[in-house]
Structure formats: C-alpha cells, structure tokens
Amino acid sequence: MTTATQEPPLLSVMDLNVAYMVRGESCPVLRDVSLDVRPGEALGIVGESGSGKSTLAFSLLRYLPDNGRITSGTIRIGDVEMTQLSHAALTHERGNNVAIVYQEAGSALNPSMRVGDQIAEVFRFHTSAAGDEARSQAVEMLRSVLLPEPEHLARRYPHELSGGQQQRVVIAMALAANPKLLILDEPTTALDATVEAEIVDLIGTIRSQSNTAILLISHNLGLVARICDRVTILYSGRVVEQGTATEVLHAPKHPYTRALVASIPRFGDAKGTRYLRPIPGAPPSLDTVTQGCRFAERCPLAQSDCLAEEPPFIALGEGRTVRCYHADDASPLPLTEPGDEFPVTERRPEVLQLRNVTKTYKKTTVVHDLSLEIREREIFGLVGESGSGKTTLARIVAGLVEPTAGQILLRGRDVPRRLSRRPRDVKRAIQMVFQSPDSTLNPRHSVRFILQRAIKKLGSATTVLELARRVRLDQAQVESKTTRLSGGQKQRVAIGRAFAGSPDVVLLDEPVSALDVSVQASILSLLVESRRTSDASYVFISHDLAVVRFLADRIGVMYLGWLVEVGDAADVFAAPHHPYTEALVSAIPRLRSSSEQVSRIRLTGPMPPPSADQPGCRFASRCPRKIGSICDTEAPPWRQTGNGHKIRCHISPTALTEVQSGLKS
C-alpha cells in the first residue's frame, strides 16, 4: 500500500472527544482521538470492551445515545465535515457515503421484511432507482457478495438464512450505495471459523474490486492482522499506539499492546509451551480522573513519570507512534501467574465413557452413534461448528438432554440418563459451566449465597471462602450481588460453583467465547491452574481452535452430529487429519501479515440437512478431498494412526498425509 500513502485521506478524524452524561456528570469516552484512512486502505481499531472502539464507530456516523455528545474535534469524510451536518444532510450521508456492518447480523435485519426489499430500500432512497429497478439492483448486490441463487434468496426472510448468509446480506446492504467508507464493527464475532474465513475472503474481494476505505473494529488480533494495513490500538478512550499491522502486532511497543498480544493463544502454541498472560486489573472506569497515563495502574513497567503526566505521542518512524515514555524499554513483562510448569498427563484410567450415544429429534439426528472416553485429569477439547452437536452432547452427559440411545459410564458405572434419576454423588461428579454466566446466575443472589448453596447441595466439605480463593474472587466480590460483577467475574463464580463438590468431570460449554481477550486469558489460566489442585477432567467445548489447541490434551472433532476425528492434540492438529479438521485448522486467523498466510481451504457445497439419513459420509457434500461416489454411498470407517489417534475417512492415513503436507509446501 505504498502508493496509497500519497493520496489525501478519505476519513480524517482530528482530536475527537466524545463524552457521555452519567448522573449529571460528563464522562469522557474518547479523548483526543486522531486517525486517517486513505481510499482503499484498511485500518484496524483494536481494544477491549470499554475502550471506546464502538463509540468511535458510531461517532463517525453521528449516531450516539441520547446522553452521548461529541464535545470537540472534527470528523471529515471525503469533503464533508460530519460534525457540522444538519439532520437531513446526515440522513443523506448515512448509507450513501458511510455504511456500517455490525456484530449480530441476525438482529440487524428486519425480521418481517424480505432481504431483497431491505437492500432495495437503500437504492430507493439514495439513488433514482425505484420499484423493479431497485429490486433487480438488490439482486445484483446479493450476487456480488457471492450468495448462491440471488434471485431466489432476495425473496427470503432473514430467519430463513444461515448466520453467514445473513452477514453477507448486511454487507451487501452496506455496499449498495457504493459508500466511500465501510465500517466493520466486529463483523465475524458471532460466526463459525469456516464462515468467518469466508467473510474475510469477501472483505478481501471487496477491497480488490473497489477503492472503499475500511475501518475494522475488532478485539480479534488475528482477524485484524489478516485484513488490515494499519492498526490503531485504543485504550480507555485514547489512542496508545499506531502503525502498520505488521509492526504493531509483531513488534508492539506500548506495554498495553504487548500485554494484549501476549494474552491471546496463538495458533501453534501447544499446551505447556507458552503462558497466556492475562492483563491484571481492569481498565479505569469512565469517570476516573487520572493525571498520568491511563494504563499506568496496570502497567508492569510504570514509573513515577507515568503517573505524573500523560505521555505525548512519540514518533518511532513513518506513521508509527506510541503514547508511552518507556516504549524503548524492552524488558520482558513480568509473569503475573504463579508457577511455571504445566502438569503433563500420562495415560490415566478412563473416568467417563460414552457408548453409542445417539440423540434424534423427530427426523433430525443431532448426535449420531458417538463413542468417546475421557481420562482422569485430562482436558478434552470438543471442537465443531454450530450444528455439530457438541453442545447437545455435553447436555446429554450433564443429564439435561435425554439421549435416544446409548450409554454413559462414570468410572465403569452406568449413569442414569435423566438428571432427576441421578444419585447425589453422580450429580456432584458431573458439573457443567455454560457460555453465558449472565443467564445462569440468579441476579438476586449474592456470590456467597450461590456458592454456599452449591456446597450444601453437593454435600461438600469446602467453604465459600476457600472456593472463592480458588477462583480468585476477593472478599468484597463474595459479598456482592452477581449483577455487580463483570463478565469474567461471573464466569469465575460459575466455575467456582462447578468445583464446589470436587467434581470428576467438568463440562465447559464455550466458557470464554463471550469474554474479552485479556479476561479470556485469565479464565483459561484459572482452568489450567485449578487442574493442578483438583483431579477433575475437563470437557472443553469451543469453536475457537487456537484456544483448544492451547488448552487441550486430547481433541475430538464433530461435524453434523458425527465424531470424525479424535486423538492427542498434537496429532489432531498435524497431518494426517480429517479433511474437515484440515479445513478448520486452515481457517484460523493467525497473527501474521497477509503475505505470510498459509493457503486456506474453502468449504463450498451445501450442508446436507441434518435430517437426511444418507448412507455416506456427512462431510461428503463439502469435502475438498472427496475421492468419489464411495463417500456418498458408504459410511467411512474409523482408521487408526497409532497413539489412540483415529480418523473417520475413506482415505487412508498415509494418503491423507501425502495430500495434506503437499498443500503446505
């Protein structure tokens, strides 16, 4: 993008200050934010929740809540000064010159209007097109975001589309009026890994075909690395570091950026090779007034000058700035976690066995004839995309869903299918932690009450404080109501509750996917650490392969109700692996610049309806390695590759190794 640097910026934000009125006080949310995006360029805005990154996105569109206000600064898009626009001019600008795509595509679409009509609306009000012309242009937009059968799709309602299709429709809608600036606010957060990869491809296509400037807001550093040319790091409403994506993400200078990069599990990090470093503490609340650096309180390198006065921007080179006095201090960030070795689990006896577990709802098979063993003290990662049946499987083990057939054995003893039939010691032995702690903790109860009740119900000898200490909640948090806790703290309570009765197996269903990266790191470390003090095995369910790779000893991969591969983590992530696993692994966004990306496998072809009881392999319709009609007609056999690693595929492991390592060279 060296040629682009000569052009004048399309978006130019200068000293932008935004404040919210909270209880009569004006709290600054964005302070002196300045940034530029040139035509055709992609800028990434990275920050945790509360950093003000979404406020920034909506400020650019002048869409702030009633108590929010731009207090000073300028926002220029093209030759329009956004802060000065009248309401009518603003309506013209929105959708026409600036468009936004945000997280929940499903709820961003009007549920009672056909998707084609929702796109046609943009043409109708921003161009001279009307009626049929607008409608046919909408179909063309759907075609341009590579949706199959656009004429047919335009007549569908949002609920009839998959999550990935919905996001494509939202992107098509945003691009309809050919905006100069496209803002993407966490566009893939709610999507599966392979769908995310498709959307990333689509954004790449858009960039190559138009000169649209892109502002990508995300906490996903891998995604930012893949899409963006330059990155701006936002902390507590301030820009703390700016530069090219490669420089900022590979040689971060600001201690916050360094901490952020260190807190995410990178792909390729196997367990035991590297620590995740959670950032201690939390960002200062909006109304906290500080004289010095906003990060100083959490910064391991902070010195007295950091507290006295806020550091200015220090230029480190062309377009690279950092707001830190000690950016040249390369001393390593001290470890914030105790201990420095991971227990390596040897082969231990099996604690939980699933035998031929099947769950069907009417004609839909959600879990198909699945057999699996979980060993003592192991972390078993269960991976798969939405609809793979992984959550249903966990719920079957937890007794929340009754299987249609099959057997569950706990230490060789048959476990009743229904929770109400399970004796207390079985209930104690199998515990579950859910994705969203918000909806599983009663908001009217204190943490103490919740933990106390769990201890009492499970007949355990531990105390509330002992339990709280284990999940690192302090005395004040124990006494407070759950509504006053942050997402990460609530998840700690949920984990503490699961550990109240020294369980044998803890089922964790996406326990960190709703949390910020740095908080995610602290929960993951907590899980690793609590294994040192407990004999529990974990079944860790996630769609985030990097997290699973970091945490799990063994991994099982599910696709549409079938277990397609199981084995030690290292074996599953290396060739030979199942073609579906291969596609998943290649879809992981890595913290490399776009030129270094490994070639990615794209899954095409339709997903079979889960009801179709076809005789062949479930993955056959999308498999890039399909060998012929045998895949459609015969169920693939399990093939052993040694060390307990097995793959369910018609292709032999040797042949798989050949094609899969051939791809990488």
Added chain:
Amino acid sequence: MRNYLLSRVGQIALTLLVVSLLVFVLCQVLPGNLAQTILGPHATADQVAILNHKLGADQPLWTRFFSWLKGFVTGDWGQSQLLQEPVFGLIMGRLGDSLLLAAVAFVTIVPISVIAGIAAGLKEAGPLDRFVSIGGVSLTVIPEFVSGVVLLSIFAIGLHWLPVTAVAPPGSSFGVRLEYLILPAIPLAFVLFGYIARMARAGTIDVLAQPYYRTAILKGLPRRRIVVSHVTRNALPPTVAVIAGQVTYLVGGLIVVEALFNYPGIGKLLLDSATGHDITVVQAATLTLGLIIMLANLLADVLFAVLVPRIRLGGSR
C-alpha cells in the same frame, strides 16, 4: 402453517367440548331438580314431573348431555321457557345486535389506541407518552358501570347531546342507529384503549431497542419510512394478539353495558334468562359466547402468523 392451523382447530374443538360439559353441569346438574329450578319453589309436584319429562330431565345424565350437545351442533337449541321462542333464532338475533355494539366500540378505538400507543412509544417519557400511559391506566381501571353512569348523566340527561337509551326507534336509518350506540360504546372503548395503547407502546419501545431499527437509521432512510416499515410493522403482532384477547373482556363488558343501557344484546339476554331461570337459553348463550371467544383467539393466531414471517413460514433453521 396448515398443520399449525389444524392443530389449533383441534384444540378449540376439545376446549369447546370441555366448556360445554362445564356449562351443562353448572346449569342442569348442580342446581338439582331442573324443572324445580325453572318453575320455582311454588310449583306442584305434578308440574315439576311434567316439565322434567318434557325437558328430558328424567333421562340418564350422559344421554341428556349428548342429546343436548347434538342439538346444539345441529342448530336445534330448544325452546325458551320465558319468551316461548326457538332459542337459536333468539340468540342469533340478539348476537347480531351485540356485535354491532361491539363493532362500534372496536372500530373507533382500535385505530386510535394503536396510533396513540406507537406515537407514545416513539417518544418515550415525552409529554404524549405520559398522557397516553397515565390516561390509559386511569381509563382501564374505571369499571364500565361507573363510566357508563357518569357518561349517561352528563351527555344524555344533563346536556341532552345523545339519547338515553341505546335502541333507536323502529325504522330508523343506520346512521341514527349508530348515533344511539355511541354512548354505550364509550365505556367499552375506555377499557380497550388502555390495554391496546399500552401494548402498542410497549411493542414500539421494544422495536426501538432492536439492532434492525439502528440499521434502518444508519441506512439513511427517511423518518417516515422507518416508522412505517420498520417500527410499526414489527410492533403490531403483539398488539394484535392483545386486541383479540380483549374480545373475552368485551363479552363480559357487554353484559354490564347492555344491562345499564337496556340494550337487547346477547349480554342482556343472558342476564334476563339467568334471573328468569330460563336454563335452555342460558346454556346455549354461554356456549355461543365461548365459541365466539375461541374464534376470536383463532383469528388472532392467524393474524399473528400472517404478520410474523418466522411463524408463517415455519421455524428458523
């Protein structure tokens, strides 16, 4: 959608069967001797026996129930003891009058309440919202017999703007008949307004919190388009459900208002028959009203499904 409708119709049939059994038990079995109940305490034993035989009350319970049910289904609803008329024709005639009154109340108040509710919701906590919310609650909690009497004394007796009775002289034009219905319709409308406007308001506020409302704004659509296609369209379904639910209330309200204004609708008929021990009419009228309530709810379900594509086209994938 078809399966859904069929299952709803099945449910309704089953519910009606239970209702008919309840009505039968309450009217014929629990009071004890049917003819005694009808004829009163001063009837002779002979008279009682003759009437019991005439009514078939000397037959076994199940036989009586099923023959009554069969009669009801085939339109043979029996003879009114009090008015000496076939019950079917009697009820249908009165029902027509009641429906006219209910329709006047409905047609006037539904559009007003929906528009007021949406306008209030769009400017939550604004002056109009305060007015609609507080006014709605106040009107809802005033019983019809209170508002009816007050309105009657002010507009009919005091100011002479409107007639005191609800029935126009025979041979009056439709317009005149409507004029006579205004006063009795208002107490019904009062209560409806509160429910419907509050629901439309809540539906609107709910939509305004949805991301698709934000999408519509950030697409740069004009305000009117947003309110009509994106807000109203999605605020309506729950309101429709409430409106149909109010039919149940309307039936109860009708009895009170019809008695108050001496209006010869089905409510008044039910009241008169009950006080006059005209069991045949009470049974038939009660079951008819039950049928109407069920049909109104079915209509609401159909309308809801038509308005919500997710339901109309089957669940999400």
